[in-house]
Amino acid sequence: MPSELRKIIFERSELYDAVVAYNLRSKNKLPVGELQLVDVGKDPEVFAVFHVINLSTGQAVEKRLGASYIAAALLTYCKNKRIPVSRSFRKSLTLHEGDVALMMTNAIRPVREKAAEQPQAAA
Numbered sequence: 001m002p003s004e005l006r007k008i009i010f011e012r013s014e015l016y017d018a019v020v021a022y023n024l025r026s027k028n029k030l031p032v033g034e035l036q037l038v039d040v041g042k043d044p045e046v047f048a049v050f051h052v053i054n055l056s057t058g059q060a061v062e063k064r065l066g067a068s069y070i071a072a073a074l075l076t077y078c079k080n081k082r083i084p085v086s087r088s089f090r091k092s093l094t095l096h097e098g099d100v101a102l103m104m105t106n107a108i109r110p111v112r113e114k115a116a117e118q119p120q121a122a123a
Contacts, residue, residue: 004107005105010100031052034055040095047064048100086104089106
């Protein structure tokens, strides 16, 4: 049976919007202030560091969020923006050219990129 692989790429501004909206119902809040920068990375899981300036004190604050929190925020963002996401697909986060990407697949086993290079059996 064929499998499907889907990648939704979120720019940093969309990641920030997703986290801010998700923060409204979460206990793990971002600091209050003006967002200066969002860094994303992977070690070994995807993470994001939000750099915020507290406007009343001028103090710089960093908040690091892990993959599970980011995934929950992005899935909620997709739901709110009516971006279709299959419940039955396996989901994971990865980086794509400096942005966060939500990967979804219905494949039972990992997709191998070199499978096309293997010789075909004679019919």
